[in-house]
Amino acid sequence: MTSRWGMTVPLEGIPLPDQRAVIERMPDQGYTDLWSAEAGSTDAFTPLALASVWAPDLRLGTAIVPAYTRGPATLAMSAATLAAAAPGRFALGLGTSSNIIVERWNAVPFTEPYKKVRDTVRFLREAFTGARVKADYDTFSVQGFTLGAVPPQAPPILVAALRPGMLRLAGREADGAIINWLSAEDVRTVVPYVHEQGEGKEIVARIFVIPEADPDTARGIGRRAIAAYLNVPVYRAFHEWLGREELAPMWKAWEEGDRKGALAAIPDAVVDELIVHGPAGYCRERVAAYVENGVTTPALAPILPPGADPARAVRALAPRD
Template sequence: MPSSDRSPLAQPNWGVTLPLPGITIGHHQHIVERLPDIGYSDVWTAEGGGTDAFTPLAATAAWSPTLRLGTGIVPVFTRGPAVIAQTAATLAQLAPGRLLLGLGSSVPAHVSDINGIPFEEPFKRTRDVLRFVTRALRGEYIADEFETFSITGYRLPHPPTEPAKVILGALRPNMLRLAFGEGDGAITNLLFPEDVPKILQAVGPQPVGKEFVVKVFVCPTEDKYYARANARPFLAWILNREPYRKFHEWLGNGEVLREVHEAWEAADPAGSQKALPDEVVDGLFISGSPEECREQIMRYHLPGVTSIQLFVSLPPDAFYSQETVLDVLRRLGPAAL
């Protein structure tokens, strides 16, 4: 196990992904304002499903003076490098010292299929955008030839007065090493707790101050039929994206997912969902009572993990009121430990 700047028993940061599925962002203010009271330190976003990565964080900055703001992730293909830098700088002005800018390649379905942008050289593009944005956020003047784009001359007029961390969505060794070598750390997801040590071994010793964020998918209900039916379409779709397929092959999970991939390749998405073993569904999209879910979430609390990001898919009975939602989040999170 690689060394870490945190002791083995140190409490990680806990975060919630916004918007919570089923609640539009405009109805989150009370929830966000209460998150620090129930032990959460972070709010995270993901770009997809009809929501961009930055707007919910801008709202969060207005609603909370303390929560850290993390993007997990902003695709490096769908915005120009300078647009990413200036958007991040603007958000950092709203929340000085609280921004974790997560960048990543995303998947062709988000880049090409719905944006019409070629998905080419994802590692190189991510590396180049990381290098450009890191320099821009430091206030440097940049006129340079990167391998995947050229910048004729750019400087942020108002770089962040307090540093913003730039981390990468990373699944396999090359991206992980880039994330910790040139960035401020990594965010990873859709893995079993027993896979985390392999990720950390690929990283090697973590320098002080680096972030390692693990995103955990949770459906807090004891109705296993509902939870599995809720999770299967998403898992069958995402596990058949090339980056995640290669990720799980590297982790050693290729054989257990073989029939899932074969059905997908045969243009049978329903068959791909059906082929997902229950233990895979239950392991990658945790379910059970909030207390049972929390026990499983804590299996990701390993040395080197600095933050746990929850993607919480609430069951229908949790939408009775915002206080009901908050109670579920409280029972899932660190306040209940």
């Protein structure tokens, strides 16, 4: 069993200031990590800044910050500030995000994603030393930036990765990988690519969990989440690469504009593979399977039915209470 056990923040369904009471108790419940999400709700850094004060024993990580939506210098400053506020407890998770978030929501061209992440990792490595950065990368140039507040300990950088190219980049140039939207068995497929350059890299997995819900309710929630995510081109390509042919009818219906048909086409077996659900004890066993297959840090991401209590879910999924 891993020595790490993480939770995604902010918790849905609780106003951000009111999450203090839940987060303060997490270390006593066995949690070691908090990993933020950034899509269309809160930014990645603010919830972690609050948590750094509320629970000073927890490690903090972004899962993930898009490489496109902040300039290189701004990203370096944000990461360095949080690393200084929580010395030795912050990890920067960086990735491409998706064309939806980058292009449609932020009006930034989603071009050359592999090179963009690679160049950003290389820039951050140099910037975190306090050196003056004057460099022309393939996807951007930085002319004379110096980080004015160098953190006492540079944060590790983890790359969000799906397919072999980015997984290898995570193992070769970063400190590990963040993986997402995959089954426990899929972990066996992706992790070896990260370790091609040597063992010892961290593997963080965001694992979607619906604790203590009946199967029909959980599968209904899971189908909506799968349809929302796995029709995005980057995730569709990932599951095509994994060989998940059972999703072909969903993709076809979605392309034809049949949203209801797309939901109905998702098999129960696929929901059960990609969404951990059931009694809390069973959920913990399923998370343990991810760890057995190569995940070093599970970061649980509860998806709850309307009206469910997020604090109760946190308690139920804790390794101890």
